[in-house]
Amino acid sequence: MLEIKKLAAIDIGSNAIRLLISNVIISEDRAPQFKKSSLVRVPIRLGADVFVNDGVISDANIDRMIHAMKAFKLLMNVHNVEKYKACATSAMREASNGHEVTAKISSKTGIKIDIIGGKEEAEIISSTNLNELIEGDNTYLYVDVGGGSTEFTLFSKGKTISSKSFEMGTVRLLNNKKSVNKEIFYNVEKWIKKHTKDLKNVSLIGSGGNINKLFKMSGRTEGKPISFIYLNAQYQFLKNMSYEDRISELSLNPDRADVIIPATKIYLSAMKWSGARKIYVPKIGLSDGIIKTLYYSQF
Secondary structure, three states, X not given: OOEEEEEEEEEEOXXXXXXXXXXXXXXXXXXXXXXXXXXXXXXXXHHHHHOOOOOOOOHHHHHHHHHHHHHHHHHHHHOOOOEEEEEEOHHHHHOOOHHHHHHHHHHHHOOOEEEOOHHHHHHHHHOOOHHHXXXXXXXXXXXXXXXXXXXXXXXXXXXXXXXXXXXXXHHHHHHOOHHHHHHHHHHHHHHHHHHHOOOOOEEEEEEOHHHHHHHHHHOOOOOOOEEHHHHHHHHHHHHOOOHHHHHHXXXXXXXXXXXXXXXXXXHHHHHHHHOOOEEEOOOOOHHHHHHHHHHHHHO
16 A cells, blocks of 8 residues: 655755755555655855844845745645644854744744754755665765855764764855864864774765755766765866856856855865766755654654
């Protein structure tokens, strides 16, 4: 007997807000299947408020979030979503008015938002199909690059060795002083080298909107990795283009055309410091993890 449940995840990031609606297909003879039904992305850059304007989410962006949540609620109703979970990450947890904003959104829309920490964010993402990649004796450094933070998790022989969240997101890097960014990169380099020094044949697993876009631009078939050489060449190519040309010639969204540069630098740096020569891009992220944790906690 086949049963289908509709679940939704709202991911309130530093660069954009996403609504993922998924079908969970349940049958007696196999594990539940999670199939994307709809994905809506709204480019509300909360990180530009929080990381630049004294840590306060502006009234304009609060209004935009309220409109977005009202729209998301209508879409969930149309799709007959049974359960949903909304999570906010780096920008909201650092905003001085973050809890005030979530309370206002809840009163205006009925949508309750959980502000989660970096460790919880990494744990939710790890609940995705990551296990299909990390099985066996191989070593992987999982890198999830967001707008406000980057989560690193090291897997070896199918087990988690270490995990850490750094305030090294793309929107933050765009707005920080160079000296601040240099210190952040140094701390990440130290952590990666410390935890990978005795490990051989490390591969990266990348998640986040920017690496998904880079993978799509590469023309690789699903499951095939991107090499360090290719990614570095793409980085140099993108860096030498103007912001306007990245939009007009490469058809990048305006809110992607700037952050894709620091994002690529983060992935390349992680590959260099860990000795990885390839990066796998399984198209997973926080939204997918929210759906899975919601399913297993509710049903």
